[in-house]
Amino acid sequence: MHLFAALNTALVASAVSAASISTSHVLHEKRSSTADSSSWVKRSQAPRDLILPVRVGINSQNIAEGHDHLMDISDPTSEKFGKHWTPEQVHEFFSPSEDTVEEVREWLSSYGIDKHRHNVAPSRGHVQFHASVDEVEALLGTQYDIWEHTDTGKMSISCDEYHVSPEIQKHIDFVTPTIGLDPSASHSLARRTQKRGVRPNSNLAHGSERGPVIKKPIVAGQTSCWELATPQCIKDLYQIADPSENTTQPGNELGLYEEMMPYDQLNLDWFFSQFAPHIPNGTHPESVSIDGGVNVVKAGRGGAETMLDLNMVYPIIYPQGVKIFQTYSEYLGENGYTGIFNQFLDALDASYCTYDGGDDPKIDPKFPDGITYNKTRICGAFKPTNVISVSYIVAEDAYTPAYATRQCHEYMKLGLMGTSIIVASGDNGTLSRFPDQGCLANGAQRPGFPTSCPYVTSVGATQIPDNGTIHDPEVAVVDNRYGFTSGGGFSNVFARPSYQDDAVSSFLKTNTRLPESSTYNATSRGFPDISALGWNIASVATNVSFLESGTSASAPIFAAMINLINGERIAAGKSTLGFLNPFLYKNPDVFNDIVGGYNWGCGSEPAFYASKGWDPVTGLGTPNYPKLRDVLLNLP
Numbered sequence: 001m002h003l004f005a006a007l008n009t010a011l012v013a014s015a016v017s018a019a020s021i022s023t024s025h026v027l028h029e030k031r032s033s034t035a036d037s038s039s040w041v042k043r044s045q046a047p048r049d050l051i052l053p054v055r056v057g058i059n060s061q062n063i064a065e066g067h068d069h070l071m072d073i074s075d076p077t078s079e080k081f082g083k084h085w086t087p088e089q090v091h092e093f094f095s096p097s098e099d100t101v102e103e104v105r106e107w108l109s110s111y112g113i114d115k116h117r118h119n120v121a122p123s124r125g126h127v128q129f130h131a132s133v134d135e136v137e138a139l140l141g142t143q144y145d146i147w148e149h150t151d152t153g154k155m156s157i158s159c160d161e162y163h164v165s166p167e168i169q170k171h172i173d174f175v176t177p178t179i180g181l182d183p184s185a186s187h188s189l190a191r192r193t194q195k196r197g198v199r200p201n202s203n204l205a206h207g208s209e210r211g212p213v214i215k216k217p218i219v220a221g222q223t224s225c226w227e228l229a230t231p232q233c234i235k236d237l238y239q240i241a242d243p244s245e246n247t248t249q250p251g252n253e254l255g256l257y258e259e260m261m262p263y264d265q266l267n268l269d270w271f272f273s274q275f276a277p278h279i280p281n282g283t284h285p286e287s288v289s290i291d292g293g294v295n296v297v298k299a300g301r302g303g304a305e306t307m308l309d310l311n312m313v314y315p316i317i318y319p320q321g322v323k324i325f326q327t328y329s330e331y332l333g334e335n336g337y338t339g340i341f342n343q344f345l346d347a348l349d350a351s352y353c354t355y356d357g358g359d360d361p362k363i364d365p366k367f368p369d370g371i372t373y374n375k376t377r378i379c380g381a382f383k384p385t386n387v388i389s390v391s392y393i394v395a396e397d398a399y400t401p402a403y404a405t406r407q408c409h410e411y412m413k414l415g416l417m418g419t420s421i422i423v424a425s426g427d428n429g430t431l432s433r434f435p436d437q438g439c440l441a442n443g444a445q446r447p448g449f450p451t452s453c454p455y456v457t458s459v460g461a462t463q464i465p466d467n468g469t470i471h472d473p474e475v476a477v478v479d480n481r482y483g484f485t486s487g488g489g490f491s492n493v494f495a496r497p498s499y500q501d502d503a504v505s506s507f508l509k510t511n512t513r514l515p516e517s518s519t520y521n522a523t524s525r526g527f528p529d530i531s532a533l534g535w536n537i538a539s540v541a542t543n544v545s546f547l548e549s550g551t552s553a554s555a556p557i558f559a560a561m562i563n564l565i566n567g568e569r570i571a572a573g574k575s576t577l578g579f580l581n582p583f584l585y586k587n588p589d590v591f592n593d594i595v596g597g598y599n600w601g602c603g604s605e606p607a608f609y610a611s612k613g614w615d616p617v618t619g620l621g622t623p624n625y626p627k628l629r630d631v632l633l634n635l636p
Contacts, residue, residue, distance in 0.1 A: 025141035025163035028172060029402065031179040032492065039150050040181050046144035046157055048134040055358075056127045057173035057402070058104055060094040063409060070415050070455070071499065074579040076586060076635050082575030084418035091351040094413070096124045100171050107168045111139045123354035140164065140175060147181055156181050174402035176360060226464040228547065230538045231276050231315030234557060237470040237533060238625040240316060240564075242278075247567030252576075253286060253321040254313055254563040255385030256556065259340050259392055260328060261303030262294050268302075268310055271540035276315040285310065285322035288382050290347045291365070292373035293326030307541035308548055309389065309556045316560035320567060323385055328373065340392060341450065343377070345410045350380025352410050360403055384419045386566050386576040389559035390456075391424040391552040393448040393487070395432045397440065401493045408453035408494065415579030420566075421456040422559040424551035425528035426487025429600030430520070430607045430616075439602040445489050445520045451527050452491035457580045458527035459555040460486035460618050461534025462594055476597025476610045476617045477535050477549070484549055485599040486534070488608060488616035491525040499582045500526060503614035511615075515607050529581055530591060531618040532557040561625055565632050577632060584620060588613070590628040591621035 072080045085093075101124045105115055108127065113135060119128040133144050141163035147156045162178045225233035234240070269281040306324065313322060327343045342364045346353045353359070367377040396404060411421050425448070426432055431439060432448030440446050451458040461484075462474040476486050496504060504526045508514070534554040536547045566576045577583075584591075594610045599617045601607030610617045 024165055026166045026169055028140075028162055028164045028169060029174065029179055029400070030161035031158075032397065032401070040147045040156070041150055043146045043148050043155075046133045046146055048132065050133045050144075050157070051130055052133060052136055052144075052157070052177060053361075054129055054131055054136060055176050056104060056108070057175070057358075057406075058096045058101060058124065058126055059171055059173045060125070060409070061096055061100070062093055066094060066409075066412060066416065070412055070579055071582060074415065074582040076583050081636055082418075082578070084575060084578055085416045087349065087351075087417060090413050090416055095351070096171075098124065100124075101127070103168060104171055107165055108139070111135070113139065121354040121358060123351060125354040126358055140178070142178070173406070174400070177362065180360075180362060180400045180403075224467075225470050226466065226468050227536060228538055229464070229533060229536050231311075233470060234312075234533060234537075235316065237464070237474075238557075238561070238623055240561065240625050243317065243320065243564055243567070246571035247317075247564055248319050248321075249567050249570040251386075252563065252567050252570055253323040253385050254317055254559060255388035256285070256306070256309045256313070256322060256324050257341075257344055257388060257390045257392065258293075258303070258306045258309070258324055258326045260293070260326075261306040262297040262301070262326065263306045263310055263324070264297050264302035267307060267540050267543060270543075270545070271307075271311050272314070274540065274545060275311075275538050276318070279314055279318050283314065283318070285324045288323060288325045288347075290325060290327045290378055290382075291343050291367055291375075292328040294328060302541055304539070304541040304548070305391065305552055308537070308539050308550075308552055309391065311539045312537070312553055312556040313389070313560040313563075316557070317563050320563060325382070325388070340394065341390075341407060345407065346380075347378045347382050348380070348384045349410065349413065352413075353377070353379040363399065363403065384414055384417065386418060387420045387422065387559050387563045388414075389422045389556040390450070391550075391555050393424065393426050393432055393451055396447045396449040396452055396491065396493055399449065404449055404453075404493050407450065408455055411450065411453055411455040412579075415455055418576045418578040420559075420562055420577055420580050421450075422555050422562065423451045423453075423456045423458050424487070424555040425451045425458045425460045427461070427484045427550050427552075428487060429485040430487075430489035430515075431600070431602070432487070443519060443602055444492075445515070445601060445607065447489050447491050447527075448487060449493075451487065452494055452525055454494050454497040454525045454581075455579060457558075457584070458529045458619070459551060459558050460488055460528035460531035461549075461551045461554045462486070462531045462597075462618060462622055463533065463535030465596070473596065474531075474533070474592065474594055474622055476531075476594060476599065478597050478599075479535070479549065482549070486528070486531065486597075486617050487551060488528050488599050488619075489526070490520045490522060490616065491527070492521055494525040496523055496525050497581070499585045500529075500614070503585055503588070503620070506613055507611065507615055510613075511609070511611055513606075513609050515601050519601065519607075526614070526616050528616070528619040529584055530558065530620050531594060531622050533622070558623065561623060561628065565629055568629075568633055572633070574636065583632075583635075585614075587631055588620050590624055590631055592624055593621045594618040 072078050117129045142159040144159050158181050272279040342359045430445035432446050461477045463477045465475050532554040534551050535549045537553045539548040598606040598609040608616045614620050
């Protein structure tokens with residue numbers, strides 16, 4: 001009996017007792033108490049003869065050492081600062097050894113899963129095989145059950161926890177299928193995924209998170225930067241001078257990650273004419289199509305989010321170029337896949353396609369899909385840019401910890417290769433999902449991902465105070481009408497990195513207005529790292545000019561600043577900046593500390609308050625660009 005056939009037949013309760021956990025097993029992974037399983041009901045024990053497609057992900061070697069190397073080359077006081085690695089060096093350093101793979105295969109064979117059944121990935125990142133529930137339960141000391149999704153009626157097979165032999169545990173990253181509940185059963189990518197700045201409105205079905213962006217009409221007579229933040233307002237606010245000729249260097253295009261959000265040239269030209277007349281009409285980004293991604297569409301059909309990214313970065317960096325990394329997922333979203341980032345990472349790094357067991361077939365799209373993209377997935381075809389801005393977010397608990405960790409390690413590897421990953425922190429305060437304020441079932445905060453990964457730079461949102469000017473201190477965004485506060489909080493997966501330990505510890509010790517300690521993990525990674533303007537931003541899309549708000553604006557604004565500085569460093573014969581966070585936390589004086597405002601927790605109640613020093617609302621603050629530039633240009 002095969003998996004998919006079995007799950008579409010009537011449920012059959014097994015009369016056989018669950019596999020016992022022997023002393024030869026140790027716990028490897030357990031479904032988190034914060035995991036969202038509220039829409040699932042356990043129906044019965046899985047049939048013993050059900051055949052499972054099993055994948056054993058093998059740990060990459062040297063992960064801890066890789067972290068140490070990244071901290072070293074990112075530390076401005078280190079002799080190795082800026083000495084980034086080649087892709088070949090990264091691949092060789094992290095790939096599992098042949099001896100490790102052989103030990104895993106011997107372990108499988110000892111449980112009757114003979115080597116002739118094994119399929120070993122060329123990268124040595126995983127071993128695949130087919131086995132019955134009976135065999136896998138014995139191997140993992142677990143029990144498999146059939147679960148039903150209460151909204152869709154779709155079935156998934158899962159276990160609550162699983163175990164491995166103690167002598168082999170150090171080599172095992174994860175095993176699938178195990179504790180994960182099939183995300184595709186919800187039939188809606190929108191329920192799991194939110195483009196920052198994309199906000200639901202009251203006319204949308206409950207649970208949808210792909211509504212229109214927060215946009216308000218531009219009213220005649222709006223002249224202040226508080227009412228209408230034009231590109232010139234942004235440059236004046238942060239004292240960003242027009243780029244000099246030497247900032248434009250070949251290969252230093254600013255990268256933008258987009259998902260199913262093409263742009264249109266007519267509206268881009270309209271924005272230039274209205275708000276950035278120094279940029280010639282016809283100026284356009286370089287398009288990188290990943291697995292069928294469509295970058296350019298006819299006038300009026302461009303996605304508001306891609307248009308926002310372009311509207312933010314071009315006025316700051318021009319004549320530097322822009323490169324859009326566009327993935328395609330319309331069909332995939334309709335069919336319930338939630339792995340929106342792995343397509344992108346696969347395309348940048350061929351080794352990632354098979355790293356730590358490769359992409360998860362339950363979460364990540366499979367190519368060819370037989371409908372929209374009839375080619376194999378793209379692996380390592382495109383070189384990453386020096387800076388990449390990402391304004392998408394997924395609930396951290398939508399993935400297993402192993403899945404999120406695998407992806408986070410790839411951001412570490414990109415940092416080793418000299419790429420800065422700048423990520424929006426989210427627009428729902430401490431909650432990454434909008435419906436019902438997005439709280440976890442136990443009332444805990446719901447952090448987002450990849451903004452919670454310690455190897456990205458997370459960017460929150462600020463605003464010019466009501467009726468204020470660019471000379472007034474910015475405050476954290478709190479917009480009760482449109483339901484927008486700066487994303488921030490603490491991860492439920494990733495430990496607090498040492499580079500932010502002092503800053504986060506100080507916040508926790510000196511602030512008395514904190515949420516209930518049971519609602520967040522104070523020992524974990526805190527975010528955002530910094531902030532930038534994200535309120536009443538002038539934008540053009542779908543043949544309309546309007547005001548737009550969200551951390552979708554904040555992240556590309558900061559990314560544009562870093563790209564400018566990289567251009568000057570390259571012209572001076574220096575390296576790109578790469579992973580930024582160790583530098584940022586060692587130099588808090590290059591930021592304007594934000595001490596006004598707060599973000600929301602469950603029930604739209606304040607969670608954290610902006611305060612002196614780092615806080616999980618605005619991070620270290622907003623850039624003082626002249627100071628930031630001077631310090632970074634003076635680094636070796």
